[in-house]
Amino acid sequence: MRTVVLGPGERLKPAQLTRKGVLPxxxxxxxxxxxxxxxxxxxxxxxxxxxxxxxxxxxxxxxxxxxxxxxxxxxxxxxxxxxxxxxxxxxxxxxxxxxxxxxxxxxxxxxxxxxxxxxxxxxxxxxxxxxxxxxxxxxxxxxxxxxxxxxxxxxxxxxxxxxxxxxxxxxxxxxxxxxxxxxxxxxxxxxxxxxxxxxxxxxxxxxxxxxxxxxxxxxxxxxxxxxxxxxxxVAGPSEVCVLADATAEPAVVAADLMAQAEHDPLAACYLVTCDAAFAGEVQAAIDILVRQSPRAAITQESLAGESMVIVAADLDAALDAVNTIAPEHLELHCADALGLVGRIRNAGAIFVGAWSSEPLGDYVAGPNHTLPTGGTALFSSPLSVENFQKKSSVVCYTPAGLMADAPATQRLAEAEGLWAHALSVGLRRRQLEQGSAALAPEALAAADLTRIAWPGDGADAIAAGAEV
CATH class of the missing domain: 3.40.50.1980 (Nitrogenase molybdenum iron protein domain)
Structure with missing residues (x-):
């Protein structure tokens, strides 16, 4: 795994990540x-x-x-x-x-x-x-x-x-x-x-x-x-990011990184820590564990090609790096793991504490394992029930409600130059004020339809309608 060391005040830049991003x-x-x-x-x-x-x-x-x-x-x-x-x-x-x-x-x-x-x-x-x-x-x-x-x-x-x-x-x-x-x-x-x-x-x-x-x-x-x-x-290769401090067990962190690396040579694994010595211990543990892996070749290719260690100067920089990566899976191997959850903005799934192995989430925990990859956790969410539902807005006005909102609607339509929009509301107002006879063909032929569409209601009329 290649290593990036961030000096005091330095932040991880998106360009430092190795993501391909676009389908060939x-x-x-x-x-x-x-x-x-x-x-x-x-x-x-x-x-x-x-x-x-x-x-x-x-x-x-x-x-x-x-x-x-x-x-x-x-x-x-x-x-x-x-x-x-x-x-x-x-x-x-x-x-x-x-x-x-x-x-x-x-x-x-x-x-x-x-x-x-x-x-x-x-x-x-x-x-x-x-x-x-x-x-x-x-x-x-x-x-x-x-x-x-x-x-x-x-x-x-x-x-x-x-x-x-x-x-x-x-x-x-x-x-x-x-x-x-x-x-x-x-x-x-x-x-x-x-x-x-x-x-x-x-x-x-x-x-x-x-x-x-x-x-x-x-x-x-x-x-x-x-x-x-x-x-x-549009899902890409699997990813994991482990944020760990010196209280974490290096062999466990190593196994968690390998759990993603064995998926695919293009899988991306990130270790973020403020402790360079701990990062070295994790690397050494990987060298030991990978020798017995039946998927050693895939694992090693992923760790060598698509993965990285980020050594940050302090916790703020480390958390900033995590949010910049916006990983599919994030593990928090820290002394106050639960206390850090509120500072995570971008992650598909967050695994909190040393006992929350990401494979538990892959299989049995309950939350969905179909997660945003490639940094799309910046704006995307896990698969959920909502992916299989659609929503329809329902709007049902009464005459009083129409009269309350008509002036504002017509004024906005006038500003946008949409005459028939305003007329649609204006004719309803005319019907309520003068009866259906006012909408008869002969009555409309003699009427000033533009005046009906854009009656020139002032701010007072619009405010009065809003109070109804």
């Missing part, structure tokens, strides 16, 4: 071609990509419902028990995020409010191929179901080495899908899966929202279809 142009171009092909050719394109890219000849793009219904029977009891514990705690956490429709009335009887409605269908992308990610299934499908989504669709790449007669999907992933309430499973991966969810094919009906992590092609496809369909985020 060739990846975006390839994803765009795939999306366009799926929109044009539908199922034929999906089957061809499964054969050419995944190495699987599919009889059907949709997994039989019976395979999903009996998925828990195919896994060992200990895994099923772990899955059930995780699912229960994830569901309990997300149930607390639920927001209800609400309404309020003003003294004049005008009713205002918000109507909360779940989307009708959500698609979750689960990486697959030779890997298995049951935790990703739980973290995406459960908040969707808690939100009230009727149809939750899972797409995942088919496995080429499935046993004869067995579904070409990891049994662990399938068990998680059953437990989380997934309704349909399609054996499609990559950018082509995102395109199928966004636009639909003969077999895969379109959805309203797409969530879930994937490789760069999946991220690029989500970026391309965003706007035609809702997405959670």
């Amino acid at each position: 142009a060739d990846v975006v171009s390839a994803a765009r071609d795939i999306v366009a092909t799926v929109r044009t050719e539908g199922d034929a394109a999906l089957s061809r990509y499964a054969r050419d890219l995944d190495g699987v000849e599919l009889e059907s793009l949709r997994l039989p419902d019976e395979a999903l219904a009996h998925a828990l029977d195919a896994v060992e009891p200990a895994f099923a028990a772990a899955l059930e514990r995780a699912a229960a705690q994830i569901r309990a956490f997300h149930e607390r995020e639920l927001t209800q429709s609400w309404f309020t009335t003003r003294p004049d009887g005008t009713l205002l409010g918000v109507k909360v409605t779940p989307v009708a269908a959500a698609g979750i992308y689960v990486p697959g191929g030779r890997a298995q990610y049951p935790s990703t299934v739980l973290m995406n499908a459960i908040p969707a179901k808690v939100a009230g989504v009727e149809r939750v669709v899972m797409v995942t790449p088919p496995q080429r080495d499935a046993a004869p007669g067995e579904p070409p999907v990891s049994p662990y992933t399938l068990a998680a899908a059953h437990l989380a309430g997934v309704d349909e499973v399609y054996l499609v991966g990559g950018a082509q899966a995102v395109a199928a969810l966004a636009y639909g094919t003969e077999t895969v009906p379109r959805v309203d929202v797409i969530t879930g992590p994937g490789n760069a092609y999946v991220a690029a496809a989500k970026q391309i279809v965003s706007g035609d369909v809702g997405i959670d985020m």
Whole structure:
């Protein structure tokens, strides 16, 4: 891990971070071609990509419902028990995020409010191929179901080495899908899966929202279809930042950094401390631990290429560095860890204290592990129930409410030169003041409509209306 030492009064600069930030142009171009092909050719394109890219000849793009219904029977009891514990705690956490429709009335009887409605269908992308990610299934499908989504669709790449007669999907992933309430499973991966969810094919009906992590092609496809369909985020490589003082255990901090590094050679790990000697102890611990890691090559590549140690002159500079990094995961290994939470502005998830291992959050703690990466914690939030809900404003005026707000509305419309906006309100005022006969064609033909639209109400009339 490369080391950056900040002198007294010096602050970490965003340019000192090694983030790539933007998806490679060739990846975006390839994803765009795939999306366009799926929109044009539908199922034929999906089957061809499964054969050419995944190495699987599919009889059907949709997994039989019976395979999903009996998925828990195919896994060992200990895994099923772990899955059930995780699912229960994830569901309990997300149930607390639920927001209800609400309404309020003003003294004049005008009713205002918000109507909360779940989307009708959500698609979750689960990486697959030779890997298995049951935790990703739980973290995406459960908040969707808690939100009230009727149809939750899972797409995942088919496995080429499935046993004869067995579904070409990891049994662990399938068990998680059953437990989380997934309704349909399609054996499609990559950018082509995102395109199928966004636009639909003969077999895969379109959805309203797409969530879930994937490789760069999946991220690029989500970026391309965003706007035609809702997405959670364009996720990049995994990240962790550990803020630690001399009270922390170097071997534990080393293991926590390695827990992110083993994800991906592009995963980024940051150690922020005010103690250079402690940083050296962590580096030495990594050298010992990595020797026995079955993912040593990936871990070492990540730590050498995408990771760094920041030695700050004082705690203020260290906290400033953390907020500049805006990490996906932040661990606070400090004597007063809880007392520092209020000073953290930018982090996807904050793990407080020595016992709060980040992998607990990956699997069973309850909060969602789909988090903003690449510094987007500056403005983004974890996946939540709200990603699967939409809100509609509700506006219901009474005659008294109309008369109270009409003068201000018409004056603002006049300032913007929007005549029909003002007329829409002015005609209602005329109806209330003079009766419906005043809106008859012959009456309107003889009326000064501009005077009705822009009656020249003064500040006194506007203030009087506001008091009603």
